Amino acid sequence: MQCRVMGSALDTALRFLSAATVGARTTLPILSHILLEAKDGELKMAATNLNFWLEWTVAAEVEEDGKMAVSGKEWRALVTSLKDETLILEAPEPTGLEGGRLTVRFGGSVYHLPILPADEFPLPAEAIWQGAFEVDGKVLATAVRKVLFAASSDPTMGIYTGVHFRKDSDQEPLDIVTTDTHRLALVTLDLEEFPPLQMTLPLQPLKVILPLWEKAGVVRWQVSEDGHLVAWEASSWRAISTALTGTFPPYRRVIPTHFAHEVVIKVGAMLAALRRMAIFKPSTKRTPHRVILRLKEQELEMVAIEAGYGSYEEVGREVIGIEWRSEPMAYEIAFQHPYLAEFLGVVREGEVVARFQESNTAASLWQSTSDEAYRYIVMPMHLPGSEGF
Numbered sequence: 001m002q003c004r005v006m007g008s009a010l011d012t013a014l015r016f017l018s019a020a021t022v023g024a025r026t027t028l029p030i031l032s033h034i035l036l037e038a039k040d041g042e043l044k045m046a047a048t049n050l051n052f053w054l055e056w057t058v059a060a061e062v063e064e065d066g067k068m069a070v071s072g073k074e075w076r077a078l079v080t081s082l083k084d085e086t087l088i089l090e091a092p093e094p095t096g097l098e099g100g101r102l103t104v105r106f107g108g109s110v111y112h113l114p115i116l117p118a119d120e121f122p123l124p125a126e127a128i129w130q131g132a133f134e135v136d137g138k139v140l141a142t143a144v145r146k147v148l149f150a151a152s153s154d155p156t157m158g159i160y161t162g163v164h165f166r167k168d169s170d171q172e173p174l175d176i177v178t179t180d181t182h183r184l185a186l187v188t189l190d191l192e193e194f195p196p197l198q199m200t201l202p203l204q205p206l207k208v209i210l211p212l213w214e215k216a217g218v219v220r221w222q223v224s225e226d227g228h229l230v231a232w233e234a235s236s237w238r239a240i241s242t243a244l245t246g247t248f249p250p251y252r253r254v255i256p257t258h259f260a261h262e263v264v265i266k267v268g269a270m271l272a273a274l275r276r277m278a279i280f281k282p283s284t285k286r287t288p289h290r291v292i293l294r295l296k297e298q299e300l301e302m303v304a305i306e307a308g309y310g311s312y313e314e315v316g317r318e319v320i321g322i323e324w325r326s327e328p329m330a331y332e333i334a335f336q337h338p339y340l341a342e343f344l345g346v347v348r349e350g351e352v353v354a355r356f357q358e359s360n361t362a363a364s365l366w367q368s369t370s371d372e373a374y375r376y377i378v379m380p381m382h383l384p385g386s387e388g389f
């Protein structure tokens with residue numbers, strides 16, 4: 001192989017390709033590599049972790065075709081510092097022989113990077129694809145970012161670790177939803193171009209692909225006929241992800257519709273208080289970080305607590321103003337601190353409407369006053385020694 005390529009084009013691609021590789025400590029060393037193929041005036045690069053495939057194409061002056069897998073860590077580390085250089089890539093034929101080297105030349109410098117045979121690199125699964133459709137990538141990425149935080153971070157939770165996409169018919173909106181069984185985040189979009197489907201996608205590929213959706217503008221989608229794969233494509237890249245297996249829970253059934261208390265809260269004031277209360281975060285993950293909300297006639301009292309065995313101590317207190325939309329009435333409920341802070345961190349500004357059911361052991365519904373398509377349902381927390389929880 002022999003080709004000439006701009007370092008700036010490689011750097012952009014490798015920032016995303018590196019996120020799709022597996023670390024060097026793996027039973028399959030090839031997964032820590034990036035596949036290179038020089039052909040027809042292009043250099044195509046690809047990375048995979050077996051569940052996610054990302055390929056990127058850049059313009060190149062190709063004098064001799066070739067294909068090999070180069071160590072991703074060394075390849076990116078070298079290219080990152082060469083954005084303003086023109087790189088000459090050379091490898092002897094047949095390329096990719098084990099123990100061979102990729103020679104990289106720029107200016108008066110030369111490097112020899114280890115490579116593996118291209119035929120060891122795993123290719124994406126073959127699939128029969130349904131018809132393609134195009135979606136506004138920025139709109140979709142914005143919606144997905146709003147729900148990511150509510151997915152489970154426990155790898156044993158299977159379907160709950162992903163983002164669920166559901167559209168029942170051409171006339172109905174698209175639901176984008178996550179849940180860890182204690183809370184649920186849901187965005188509803190009117191996207192006519194989106195076909196009916198139900199699919200749950202893992203977080204890791206989405207976190208890699210979201211910036212690409214935003215930059216691309218329009219993104220081309222395809223879903224395999226068996227529903228196990230989804231492909232995205234723009235001008236310079238293409239990605240394929242496997243879907244999570246299992247049945248996503250019937251989330252619409254848990255969205256409450258009747259409430260006893262409804263208040264409007266300023267996001268900035270509540271979020272600032274929660275951030276200050278984070279100083280009482282327990283040292284172990286097994287101990288939940290709780291905060292009590294006490295609704296009063298003209299204010300919301302927020303109380304940070306430290307829990308013991310069968311009791312708790314109030315260690316922090318702040319008061320912020322609220323606006324009642326229901327008849328003012330004293331009400332007390334407790335939540336996990338992160339469950340409120342993470343939602344408000346997504347909303348960031350403006351106001352939210354918090355709706356509570358009569359029982360302080362039932363789910364509450366939170367919405368931004370400026371985005372009715374975005375809903376957050378969260379379960380309360382038990383207080384040690386309290387009754388009725």
